[in-house]
Amino acid sequence: MSSYKKNLVFTAACIGMCFFGISMITLGSVLPSLTAKLGLDNLQATALVTFLPLGLLGGSLLFGPIVDRFGHKALLLLSCLVVLLGLEGIAFFTSIPLLQLSIIGIGLGGGILNGETNALVADISNEKEKGSRLSLLGAFYGIGALGIPVLLSFLSEHYSFEIILQGTGVVMLAGILFCLGVRFPAPKQPQGFPMKEGLGLLKESSLLLLSFILFFQSGIEGVCNNWTTLYLGQTTGIPENRALMALTCMVAGLTVARLLLVVLFKKIRQETVLRTSLITAAMGFALLTFSPGFARAAIGMVLIGAGLASTFPVILSIIGSRYASLSGTAFSVALVIALIGQTLLNSLTGIISQGYGIVVYPYMMIASLLIMLLLFKRSLR
16 A cells, blocks of 8 residues: 555645536636637537536546556546646637537546545545545535636636636646645555446445435536526526526535535534435525525525535445445446436426426425435435
């Protein structure tokens, strides 16, 4: 087992998670400017966006067996570099095929980093600190995700989005150089990946139950990001720019809550925190059902973000403990199921909204949260 400094490895994981946050939000943030720059119609812009989830799914599938067999360092560095190059591709390329390749790279690198950083932190943490460390790691997703929109909103009057992305790339390169000098844990399966045991995880009812909690969690997050502004625009008098502010309140609530969870997990059982959090998120959605004004909608979105904050740290902590010898592969299974949930729940929301109106959105989310509570109760048996 190679000797390593836990705090340095954790810092490297937080840098990787920050990269993941950047990868998830950058395309949506610059898409209007990119569309105007290249003269894209809605169909062409939509075609570009679809390459991001494809890359995410591919990255989530790949990372688990690779880190179990070869360790974390090389893949983390490569993934950070791929996200960086994809980001700079958006800044420099005007060719549609090259832009598509850049977006696939951002998704692929981001998908790997999401799973790998969580698996890495689970691997280096003991049982008492695992939940707290995973929560703090998750907060760095929010820092990365909020960073690009904040930079664009403050600097876009003075600089083009290309210049802002280039400057972001310089900061990201410094993060990669830091990670380059860090010693990481040794691989868990250095003699070769045990295919039989890895495939056997697909039959583990406990892992599948926990993964389906993330199926709904990821679905709720995706639906919130894609449908909240439309819901508020069609059911309230809130203008679009303020509806976007309300959506930002969700990310802020999630980020602050994950920082608070670092302390809470040391004093309160994870199971209690998760149940309370899911009920809090349901209360947030309930506030949205009463045709709220901006203040009530913002409070509701803060509650939703705070309520959703604990699910990934708690569930991944449990998975990391139950499947420690193949944690990378177990995380890979869970995160692929989570991504499928995001896609399916988004599609289902669109189909049901088409038939019954967008007013069903918060009720669907509350129903999903209740299912998560039932699945969690079953998984603890």
